[in-house]
Amino acid sequence: MATNRWLATGNFFSTYKEEQRIFLTNIDRLTIWSLIAALYAWPLIFQMSNKNMLVIDSILVAVVAVIGLNMVTGFAGLISIGHAAFVGVGAYTAALLAASWGESHAILTHAWPLVILFSGLVGAVxxxxxxxxxxxxxHLYxxxxxxxxxxxxxxxxxFMTLFNQGQTMPLPRVFWLTGKVVRKDHYFFWYFVILTVIVMSGFAVRNLMRTRYGRCLIAxxxxxxxxxxxxxxxxxxxxYAFALAGFFAGMAGAMHAYLFRGAGxxxxxxxxxxxxxxxAIVGGLGTLSGSFFGPAAIQFLDLQxxxxxxxxxxxxxxSMNLATALRPLTFxxxxxxxxxxxxxxxxxxxxxxxxxxxxxxFRY
Amino acid sequence: MSYFFQLVVSGMVVGSIYALSALGFVLIYKSSRVLNIAHGQIIAAGAFITYALTVMVGIPLYIAFLLSMIITFFLAMAVERIFLRKLIGEPIISVIMVTIGLMSILDGLIYLTPFGTLNLSFPPFFPTTPISLGGVSISWTQLVGVLVTAVFIGGLSWFFKKSTLGISMRAVSDDQLAAMSVGISVPKVFGLAWALAGMSAAAAGGIIGNITGLNFDTLHAFGILVFPVVILGGLDSIIGAVVAGIIMGLIQQFAAGYLDGNWGLNGTADVLPYIVLLILLLFKPHGLFGTHEIERV
Structure with missing residues (x-):
C-alpha cells in the first residue's frame, strides 16, 4: 500500500514488523538525526567554560546510569535502591586497573574504550x-x-586498603588521535565520548525493547x-535485568572515574x-526519553x-546552614x-x- | 565469660530499641502496605522534640516524653493525610518513592532547625552509677529504655487483641474490602496506624537520645539499620519485629565485641546485619515470620 512516508495520517499497520519500526515516518528520522547532529555540533560553535562543560558532562554520565536503572526499575519493575553501588563497581574497576598496572599504562591511556566496556562487563557480572x-x-524484600x-x-x-579506604583513587588523562587530551580540552573531549555512548546505548535499548529479550522484561x-x-x-x-542495569551502570561509573580523574x-x-x-521517576519510569530528561532536570534543580x-x-x-537544608527539602x-x-x-x-x-x- | 554476658545484655538493650522502632514500620505496613522509608526521620524528630521540651522549655523528662509522643502522633497523622492519602491504589514503587521524598523533606526541615548539626546529650536523669550483677553492668537509662519498650509492645499487643479499634485495624490489614463492608473507615485506620507508628517512633527516639546522645547523623544511620530488622522479621509481623530486633542487636554487639580489632576488621557492626539478612532471605524469602503471599495470575 502506498503510505505516506513523511506524515503519519493514521494507523495503517498490517504487520507487527511495521508497527515495531523505530522511526514511523521520515520526519521522525529527520528530527532524531538532526537532534543528534546538533548535540554533536553545538560545543564546537559555542565555547563553553570548563565549569559549565563539567556540569553537562556529569548530567550525561547520569543519563547512562539512569538508562541502566530504567532497565531494572522501569522496564522490569524491580526496585533497586543500590544503583549508585553498581556505578561504583564500574568506577572502581577502572581505578583498580590503574592502581595495579600503574597510572600511565598504555591500556588505560590509549585503549580507554576497552576499559569502559570492561567496566561495564564487570558491572554486569x-x-x-x-x-x-x-x-x-x-517487591519490598x-x-x-x-x-x-x-x-x-x-x-x-x-574498609579495604585495596580501595584506598574510600579516598580518591587516581586515573590518568587519556590519549586521542590528536595526542594527549590536556586539561583545557578534558571536559570538552569527554562530552563527545559520553554522548557517543549515550547515542549508542539509546539505540541499543530501543532495539532491545523490540526483541523478545526486551519485551519479556515488560511482561x-x-x-x-x-x-x-x-x-x-x-x-x-x-x-538478566539486573545484569543489564549493571552493564550500563558500570560504563557510567568508568566514564565518571575518567571524567573526574579518580574514584571516591x-x-x-x-x-x-x-x-x-x-x-528515573522525574524523567518517567519505563521510558527511554525519560532517562534523558530526568538527570537533566534533577541536576539543573540542584544547581539552582x-x-x-x-x-x-x-x-x-x-548562621543557618541553608545549603544543607534546602537541598534535601527541594529534592x-x-x-x-x-x-x-x-x-x-x-x-x-x-x-x-x-x-x-x-x-x-487539529486537536486529535 | 562475663564479657560474653555483657555483650548479650547490651545486645538485648540495643535490640529492644530496634524492636520498638521496627514496630512503627510493621504497624504502617500491616494496615496500608506502605514501607515508610522516612521512619528514621520521625524517630529523630521525636528525639529532638523530647530534647527541646526538656532542656529548652524545662519540662520534666517523663512529661516531655509523653508530650513528644502526642506531638508525633499528630505529626505522623498529618504526614499520612497530606502525602500518602492521595496515593492509595498507586503502584508500590510510587509509594516507596513518596516516602523516600518524604525522608528528604524531613531531612531538610530538621537541618533548618539547629538540631541538624549539633551534638547534644540529655542531662542525666537517672542515677549514673550502673547496676552490676555478677560482672555484667547495665545503666539505669538502658534498663528504663528496655522497660519502656516492653510496656509499649505489651500495650500494643493488648490494643490489637482486645480493643475495637485494634481489631478493626487487623480487619483492614486482612481484607480492605471486607473491612469496608462491615463499616470500618479504611482511611481512618490508615491515619491511626501512622499516628501509632509516629508515637512508637517518638518513644524510640526519646530512648535512643537518652542512651547514645543526640546527633542527627547517628539517628539517620539508626533509621536505616531498622530496615534489615523489619525485613528479617517479616514485614507484617509484630513478633517478627521484636525477635529480629533482638537478633540484630545481638549480632551487632557480638560483631563489635569479637570481630572488630581481630583479623584487621573494623566497623563490622554496620555491615554484618545486612550480610546476615541477605543470607537468611535466600532461605526464607518472606523473613522469619512474614506471611507468604499466595499469588494467582
Whole structure:
C-alpha cells in the first residue's frame, strides 16, 4: 500500500514488523538525526567554560546510569535502591586497573574504550550476582536486598586498603588521535565520548525493547506469573535485568572515574542511589526519553538550589546552614510533587507536546 | 565469660530499641502496605522534640516524653493525610518513592532547625552509677529504655487483641474490602496506624537520645539499620519485629565485641546485619515470620 512516508495520517499497520519500526515516518528520522547532529555540533560553535562543560558532562554520565536503572526499575519493575553501588563497581574497576598496572599504562591511556566496556562487563557480572535473590524475593524484600548491597559495597570500599579506604583513587588523562587530551580540552573531549555512548546505548535499548529479550522484561514487570505461564522464565529474566542495569551502570561509573580523574566513595553513596531513583521517576519510569530528561532536570534543580542558598546565605548570614537544608527539602518536594501530580514524569509532557505538533492544526 | 554476658545484655538493650522502632514500620505496613522509608526521620524528630521540651522549655523528662509522643502522633497523622492519602491504589514503587521524598523533606526541615548539626546529650536523669550483677553492668537509662519498650509492645499487643479499634485495624490489614463492608473507615485506620507508628517512633527516639546522645547523623544511620530488622522479621509481623530486633542487636554487639580489632576488621557492626539478612532471605524469602503471599495470575 502506498503510505505516506513523511506524515503519519493514521494507523495503517498490517504487520507487527511495521508497527515495531523505530522511526514511523521520515520526519521522525529527520528530527532524531538532526537532534543528534546538533548535540554533536553545538560545543564546537559555542565555547563553553570548563565549569559549565563539567556540569553537562556529569548530567550525561547520569543519563547512562539512569538508562541502566530504567532497565531494572522501569522496564522490569524491580526496585533497586543500590544503583549508585553498581556505578561504583564500574568506577572502581577502572581505578583498580590503574592502581595495579600503574597510572600511565598504555591500556588505560590509549585503549580507554576497552576499559569502559570492561567496566561495564564487570558491572554486569556483579549486577547479575546481586540480582540472584530476585529469583525468590519480591517487591519490598527485594528493594531492601538491593539496599543491603549498597551498604555492603560502601563498607567494603571504606574498609579495604585495596580501595584506598574510600579516598580518591587516581586515573590518568587519556590519549586521542590528536595526542594527549590536556586539561583545557578534558571536559570538552569527554562530552563527545559520553554522548557517543549515550547515542549508542539509546539505540541499543530501543532495539532491545523490540526483541523478545526486551519485551519479556515488560511482561515480567506487568505480571510475572502470567509471563511464566506464557513460557518465559521470570527468575532468569530478573537476573538478566539486573545484569543489564549493571552493564550500563558500570560504563557510567568508568566514564565518571575518567571524567573526574579518580574514584571516591562519596559519589556512590546511598544518597546518590536515591538521586538516581529520583531522576528515573522525574524523567518517567519505563521510558527511554525519560532517562534523558530526568538527570537533566534533577541536576539543573540542584544547581539552582545551590545558587539560591548561596544567595540566601549572603542575606541571612551563615548562621543557618541553608545549603544543607534546602537541598534535601527541594529534592524531596520535587519527588513528591511529581509522584502526586505527574506520576508518568517529564516523558509524558514530551509525549503530549509531540502529539500536539504531530496533529496540528487539529486537536486529535 | 562475663564479657560474653555483657555483650548479650547490651545486645538485648540495643535490640529492644530496634524492636520498638521496627514496630512503627510493621504497624504502617500491616494496615496500608506502605514501607515508610522516612521512619528514621520521625524517630529523630521525636528525639529532638523530647530534647527541646526538656532542656529548652524545662519540662520534666517523663512529661516531655509523653508530650513528644502526642506531638508525633499528630505529626505522623498529618504526614499520612497530606502525602500518602492521595496515593492509595498507586503502584508500590510510587509509594516507596513518596516516602523516600518524604525522608528528604524531613531531612531538610530538621537541618533548618539547629538540631541538624549539633551534638547534644540529655542531662542525666537517672542515677549514673550502673547496676552490676555478677560482672555484667547495665545503666539505669538502658534498663528504663528496655522497660519502656516492653510496656509499649505489651500495650500494643493488648490494643490489637482486645480493643475495637485494634481489631478493626487487623480487619483492614486482612481484607480492605471486607473491612469496608462491615463499616470500618479504611482511611481512618490508615491515619491511626501512622499516628501509632509516629508515637512508637517518638518513644524510640526519646530512648535512643537518652542512651547514645543526640546527633542527627547517628539517628539517620539508626533509621536505616531498622530496615534489615523489619525485613528479617517479616514485614507484617509484630513478633517478627521484636525477635529480629533482638537478633540484630545481638549480632551487632557480638560483631563489635569479637570481630572488630581481630583479623584487621573494623566497623563490622554496620555491615554484618545486612550480610546476615541477605543470607537468611535466600532461605526464607518472606523473613522469619512474614506471611507468604499466595499469588494467582
Amino acid at each position: 556483579i549486577g547479575g550476582f546481586v540480582g540472584l535473590p530476585a529469583m525468590r524475593l519480591k 527485594l528493594a531492601i536486598a538491593t539496599l543491603s548491597f549498597q551498604m555492603i559495597f560502601t563498607w567494603t570500599i571504606n 515480567v514487570r506487568d505480571n510475572d506469573r502470567a509471563a511464566d505461564a506464557m513460557g518465559m522464565h521470570p527468575g532468569f529474566t530478573k537476573v 566513595i562519596e559519589s556512590f553513596s546511598l544518597h546518590q542511589s536515591i538521586s538516581y531513583l529520583a531522576m 538550589v545551590e545558587n539560591l542558598s548561596a544567595w540566601a546565605g549572603t542575606i541571612l548570614g551563615s 524531596g518536594l520535587v519527588i513528591v510533587l511529581f509522584l502526586i501530580f505527574e506520576p508518568r514524569g517529564i516523558a509524558n509532557w514530551w509525549r503530549i507536546t509531540r502529539s500536539y505538533f504531530k496533529l496540528w492544526p
